[in-house]
Amino acid sequence: MENAFTAAPDQGLLEFVRGASPDAKTRARIADAVPAEFFAVPGGLTARERQELTYRRLRHAGLAAPPAAELLDDPPALCALLERAAIADPALFHVMLLHYTLALGPILRFGAGQDGPRGARDALESMTSFGTLLMTEAGRSNSHLSPRTVARHDPATGGFVLSTPDAQAAKFPTNTAHPAVPKTAAVYATLVHGGRERGVFVFVVPLRGPDGAVPPGVRVVAAPETTGLQVDYAAVLLEDLHVPYEAWLRDGASVDASGAFHDPAGSPAARLTRSMGIAPAVWRAVISASAAITRASAGTLLAHSAGRLTLGRLAPRRPLTDYRNQQEAVLGALAAGYALTAVAAHAQTRRTAADAPAGGNGAGDGPDTAWAPWSAVDRDLALLKAAATAQAQATVSACRVHSGAPGFAAVERLNAYRGLAHAYMNAGGDNELILYDTARAMADQDRYTPPPPVAGPPDDGDLDSPAVWLFLARDTERRMRDRLAARIRRARSDGDDPFTAWNANLTLAARTAGACADRLVLEICAAALDTGPAALRPVLRLHALNLLERRAADLLNEGAAPPGILDEIWAARRRTCDELAPRAGELAAALDLPAQITAPPAFLEGP
Numbered sequence: 001m002e003n004a005f006t007a008a009p010d011q012g013l014l015e016f017v018r019g020a021s022p023d024a025k026t027r028a029r030i031a032d033a034v035p036a037e038f039f040a041v042p043g044g045l046t047a048r049e050r051q052e053l054t055y056r057r058l059r060h061a062g063l064a065a066p067p068a069a070e071l072l073d074d075p076p077a078l079c080a081l082l083e084r085a086a087i088a089d090p091a092l093f094h095v096m097l098l099h100y101t102l103a104l105g106p107i108l109r110f111g112a113g114q115d116g117p118r119g120a121r122d123a124l125e126s127m128t129s130f131g132t133l134l135m136t137e138a139g140r141s142n143s144h145l146s147p148r149t150v151a152r153h154d155p156a157t158g159g160f161v162l163s164t165p166d167a168q169a170a171k172f173p174t175n176t177a178h179p180a181v182p183k184t185a186a187v188y189a190t191l192v193h194g195g196r197e198r199g200v201f202v203f204v205v206p207l208r209g210p211d212g213a214v215p216p217g218v219r220v221v222a223a224p225e226t227t228g229l230q231v232d233y234a235a236v237l238l239e240d241l242h243v244p245y246e247a248w249l250r251d252g253a254s255v256d257a258s259g260a261f262h263d264p265a266g267s268p269a270a271r272l273t274r275s276m277g278i279a280p281a282v283w284r285a286v287i288s289a290s291a292a293i294t295r296a297s298a299g300t301l302l303a304h305s306a307g308r309l310t311l312g313r314l315a316p317r318r319p320l321t322d323y324r325n326q327q328e329a330v331l332g333a334l335a336a337g338y339a340l341t342a343v344a345a346h347a348q349t350r351r352t353a354a355d356a357p358a359g360g361n362g363a364g365d366g367p368d369t370a371w372a373p374w375s376a377v378d379r380d381l382a383l384l385k386a387a388a389t390a391q392a393q394a395t396v397s398a399c400r401v402h403s404g405a406p407g408f409a410a411v412e413r414l415n416a417y418r419g420l421a422h423a424y425m426n427a428g429g430d431n432e433l434i435l436y437d438t439a440r441a442m443a444d445q446d447r448y449t450p451p452p453p454v455a456g457p458p459d460d461g462d463l464d465s466p467a468v469w470l471f472l473a474r475d476t477e478r479r480m481r482d483r484l485a486a487r488i489r490r491a492r493s494d495g496d497d498p499f500t501a502w503n504a505n506l507t508l509a510a511r512t513a514g515a516c517a518d519r520l521v522l523e524i525c526a527a528a529l530d531t532g533p534a535a536l537r538p539v540l541r542l543h544a545l546n547l548l549e550r551r552a553a554d555l556l557n558e559g560a561a562p563p564g565i566l567d568e569i570w571a572a573r574r575r576t577c578d579e580l581a582p583r584a585g586e587l588a589a590a591l592d593l594p595a596q597i598t599a600p601p602a603f604l605e606g607p
Helices: 011-018 024-033 047-064 068-072 075-088 090-110 118-125 268-275 279-305 324-349 379-402 404-409 412-423 431-444 466-493 498-503 506-531 536-550 552-557 565-589
Strands: 130-134 150-153 160-163 171-175 183-193 196-208 218-222 233-238 241-243
Touching: 011 324, 011 536, 011 565, 024 047, 024 075, 047 090, 047 130, 068 075, 068 090, 068 118, 075 090, 075 279, 075 324, 090 118, 090 130, 090 171, 090 183, 090 196, 090 279, 090 412, 118 183, 130 171, 160 183, 160 196, 171 183, 196 218, 196 241, 196 268, 279 324, 279 379, 279 404, 279 412, 279 565, 324 379, 324 506, 324 536, 324 565, 379 404, 379 412, 379 431, 379 506, 404 412, 431 466, 431 506, 466 498, 466 506, 466 536, 466 552, 498 506, 506 536, 536 552, 536 565, 552 565
Parallel strands: 130 183, 150 183
Antiparallel strands: 150 160, 160 241, 171 233, 183 196, 218 233
């Protein structure tokens, strides 16, 4: 298997990976924003010192990168910046995502035309304060749907009073614990006016001043240190915190001079969906980062594997990559990196109703939801986020395992990537809840049309054919949807309430939505084959075969494929790996990874 350090990249694949990346000038600014030294962390730092380093890096990045408003209006550019941050330093990616998409994003989106947020915007854009998010609450699941933190209009001042009723309603997790780092928060709270809940709105709140001091009415409780994704986690409680009227990111709503409340959203449910309209920018970034760390992990595994000899007694001094398990792990990781790159390119250019300017409809493209608000914003983009993070987590974990002891003890990068992928299976919208709401929409055909039945697989069932991948994925999805819908109908006709009907079928619901996600990914891959280079075909074929293997239980259970399908998948995978193995180095080289990713561990480089 060709060495990733010396191979020349396939130019067509290189262009595919770069895709809709920014122009050369913007790419240069992004490289300056996340320079080579950010790809390593000095040893011996305490947790607080490590966190302070992360914020110093964020300040440098924010000042060196293009202006925030330009980035937020240019998804490929913002995603390129966040991708580089993710592969350099996952903690930097996390705080950068929060700063741009979840603190500045709401100000630019919901505060358009308001003078009030100007000071907060200036502080965030100048990096004199760092953005944070106060959304989820510690004591209840699904807290996005109905935060117990409330904002009450104060007629005496014209402003609002924000209150956390008890510790169970504390905002957690937040990145607010470092005592010397200034923070500005986007706070999601239920607005109560005239004794009625009016919906979830966003308020801009300075949480820590220039010296890190916390203002009256704010209590920050630091969380224990963690090694998963190393940022300054804390819970935040708001205790009758007074904020001016201008802190309310109104998005067209108002309280007039007579004290009457007005909201163009029309209902608290519609307001919730609008307030979650910042999610598409988050999902695009998370999908792109998932692709980036998958590519980086694949390159790391190949660098570990290529040229490595084994001493097994079957064949002493045989190259490690001659063994099918290692070969398929390396090539499968590379294929996953290319497939997620196609998904990321699709996500970056996908526009949703939630991307509409403030004052427009902007309600969302998705169905009604029961478990979380995300699918109501955009069902497919949320579902692709769930699919991308799950794929990244699985691939990064496999790369770590197949790198042996060095993958765990000598290359901290793989552990950090795994922590990032694992975190975002919950963050940015919990994957399981997204699957359940997707399944509910599928069963109800709420803005969802099942794939139509097709007689028999095309191309004689040849698994090398994209038409066969799509046939199997679509046929399985349709059969599972029909069975799920029938089960729910039968339960309801037997007198079960909605909770009982769905609670008995959550396993099938999750697998049905997963089948839909797989079909979306395969459709994106098939479309990429139509426009991409010829060298891409066996790479995405390998990913499709791995995806079908993962889905094999459902293919068999639904009768979409006959017994023996796994033998056929395995045979096709062996043929594909034999085709790709001599080109592994050029496949890795075309991933355009920074040199620091595939370099040997620093402590082995010598003095």
